[in-house]
Amino acid sequence: MDTPSPIPPTPDPFPRRTGYVLAGLSLGFAGLLALFAADPGLWGRPPARPAVPPVDVKFLDTAPWRRSYADLVAAKEDLSDFDCYACHEKNKPPPIRYDANHRIILPKEHSNFSMAHGSHDRNNQCYNCHNESNLVTLQARDGRELKFDNSVPLCGSCHGPTYRDWEGGAHGRTSGHWDAKSGPSRRLVCVNCHDPHQPRIPGRAAAPGPRSLREETPPAVPVPPTSTR
Amino acid sequence: MAPPLPPAAPDKTSDHAMSRRSFLRGSAAVSGLAALAASLSPLRELQDFTSTEEFLQKYYKELTPEEMKRVLARIEREVERQYGIRPHVRDLRPMDGVEFVYCLNLTRCIGCRKCVHACVAENNPSRNPEIQYIRVLRLPHGSLDLEKAEHRYAAEQVPEKGYFYMPVQCQQCENPPCVKVCPVNATWQEKDGITVIDYDWCIGCRYCEAACPYWARRFNFAQPTIPRERLNPEMAYLGNRPRPKGVMEKCHFCVQRTRAGRYPACLEVCPVGARKFGNILDPNSEVSHILREKRVFIQLKEEMGTSPRFFYYFDK
Numbered sequence: 001m002d003t004p005s006p007i008p009p010t011p012d013p014f015p016r017r018t019g020y021v022l023a024g025l026s027l028g029f030a031g032l033l034a035l036f037a038a039d040p041g042l043w044g045r046p047p048a049r050p051a052v053p054p055v056d057v058k059f060l061d062t063a064p065w066r067r068s069y070a071d072l073v074a075a076k077e078d079l080s081d082f083d084c085y086a087c088h089e090k091n092k093p094p095p096i097r098y099d100a101n102h103r104i105i106l107p108k109e110h111s112n113f114s115m116a117h118g119s120h121d122r123n124n125q126c127y128n129c130h131n132e133s134n135l136v137t138l139q140a141r142d143g144r145e146l147k148f149d150n151s152v153p154l155c156g157s158c159h160g161p162t163y164r165d166w167e168g169g170a171h172g173r174t175s176g177h178w179d180a181k182s183g184p185s186r187r188l189v190c191v192n193c194h195d196p197h198q199p200r201i202p203g204r205a206a207a208p209g210p211r212s213l214r215e216e217t218p219p220a221v222p223v224p225p226t227s228t229r
Numbered sequence: 230m231a232p233p234l235p236p237a238a239p240d241k242t243s244d245h246a247m248s249r250r251s252f253l254r255g256s257a258a259v260s261g262l263a264a265l266a267a268s269l270s271p272l273r274e275l276q277d278f279t280s281t282e283e284f285l286q287k288y289y290k291e292l293t294p295e296e297m298k299r300v301l302a303r304i305e306r307e308v309e310r311q312y313g314i315r316p317h318v319r320d321l322r323p324m325d326g327v328e329f330v331y332c333l334n335l336t337r338c339i340g341c342r343k344c345v346h347a348c349v350a351e352n353n354p355s356r357n358p359e360i361q362y363i364r365v366l367r368l369p370h371g372s373l374d375l376e377k378a379e380h381r382y383a384a385e386q387v388p389e390k391g392y393f394y395m396p397v398q399c400q401q402c403e404n405p406p407c408v409k410v411c412p413v414n415a416t417w418q419e420k421d422g423i424t425v426i427d428y429d430w431c432i433g434c435r436y437c438e439a440a441c442p443y444w445a446r447r448f449n450f451a452q453p454t455i456p457r458e459r460l461n462p463e464m465a466y467l468g469n470r471p472r473p474k475g476v477m478e479k480c481h482f483c484v485q486r487t488r489a490g491r492y493p494a495c496l497e498v499c500p501v502g503a504r505k506f507g508n509i510l511d512p513n514s515e516v517s518h519i520l521r522e523k524r525v526f527i528q529l530k531e532e533m534g535t536s537p538r539f540f541y542y543f544d545k
Contacts, residue, residue: 033263178490182489205385209383210364
């Protein structure tokens with residue numbers, strides 16, 4: 001019974017299974033490293049912001065809405081529209097025709113404007129402003145004869161408070177220099193904004209509103225409250 | 230029964246080169262290096278280090294004219310490097326005998342927001358993320374309750390029935406709370422009434438933003454982006470020169486224009502002439518006339534005691 005017993009197999013201190021696990025972990029870490037190196041976005045940087053298209057340059061236009069007769073003269077534009085006696089006869093004021101509702105009937109040559117001065121029709125008469133004895137001039141309510149490029153006193157002869165505001169600078173726009181020593185300024189006149197035949201300024205599209213970083217939808221337009229005015 | 234096995238001695242002669250200890254040591258080293266790299270990675274975004282010159286620059290009010298000239302040259306250089314456009318940067322000081330006042334006609338304003346975008350085009354704020362100095366509030370008729378105001382209105386056509394519009398921007402207060410809270414005096418009121426910011430001195434703490442009752446101040450949370458073709462090259466140090474990330478900005482009544490005698494950009498673009506600007510110390514100016522003759526009825530939030538230089542008035 002003294003036969004040497006065979007050496008018992010020592011258990012592997014580093015079992016094969018553990019080796020696989022460690023190799024797998026190492027591979028996983030290496031893979032993550034490669035991923036982070038390849039995509040810098042994974043380092044916790046903020047996501048790309050949605051693009052903001054630049055605003056339409058039409059909203060940056062500083063030109064007045066309309067051009068006055070004086071502007072047209074200065075720009076050497078075609079003034080044939082103001083040459084009344086090309087069609088009309090001198091010393092013979094053109095007659096004005098009315099429909100059954102006493103609304104003025106515009107001849108087709110003048111169909112490019114509509115008569116909408118004020119909320120009633122008493123103002124929609126040609127010779128309230130035009131001079132019937134000399135069509136290339138205007139006539140104020142006090143009888144003054146005014147050139148087309150000097151229409152402000154004509155408007156002011158009816159719209160007194162607004163005229164005073166305009167004189168003082170509270171109505172209408174002044175562009176250029178606030179400091180007369182630094183440069184010229186230009187005060188827009190009535191017809192730079194208002195069409196004499198339909199002075200109410202039409203509505204227009206608004207420029208885009210502010211964006212927030214989160215893409216929010218603007219709230220639905222609520223029903224306007226009943227106005228007391 | 231087999232005798233209990235003797236404890237296995239660590240097998241130093243094993244074929245396996247890696248022991249548990251060496252694996253742990255190695256993986257700790259690798260993950261430590263990775264963590265270090267990750268913590269330093271924001272440095273990769275630093276393309277534009279603050280130049281030594283800017284870092285050592287003195288406070289605006291302490292700069293001598295020669296130093297100011299060098300500062301302006303540095304800004305021109307930096308803008309040219311960034312945008313490829315050579316700007317004209319000036320340091321415009323307040324004029325004598327001038328105090329600016331803004332008046333806005335609430336009866337006339339139609340809420341078209343042209344002023345907002347003219348201001349953006351003039352003053353070189355960031356386009357993305359978007360920074361705008363003017364906010365147009367839409368309010369229901371018959372009320373001045375700002376809780377009912379909406380500034381993100383999207384209408385097919387303005388003005389909308391039943392509403393009026395009130396653009397709000399920096400009110401250039403006579404008693405500005407934003408100036409009082411600034412811990413580093415990076416913002417102050419000048420003698421022409423404009424509260425200005427030195428963007429090189431601002432530390433970005435945003436106290437002024439919190440102090441302003443009008444939400445007039447904007448913060449550059451990110452590096453501002455401006456399309457090259459939309460950059461306005463006519464700049465002023467305290468005005469519209471491009472701002473770095475992390476500083477405040479706000480409406481400054483277009484100092485680059487108004488201190489050169491011109492009207493601000495928001496006024497020039499207003500299609501209805503609702504905006505009025507001028508020197509209140511000149512009795513013949515438009516704003517003097519308006520404050521004398523018109524129904525100027527609010528300074529916004531006048532109960533705050535800020536005494537704005539921005540007046541809202543009515544026609545009728």
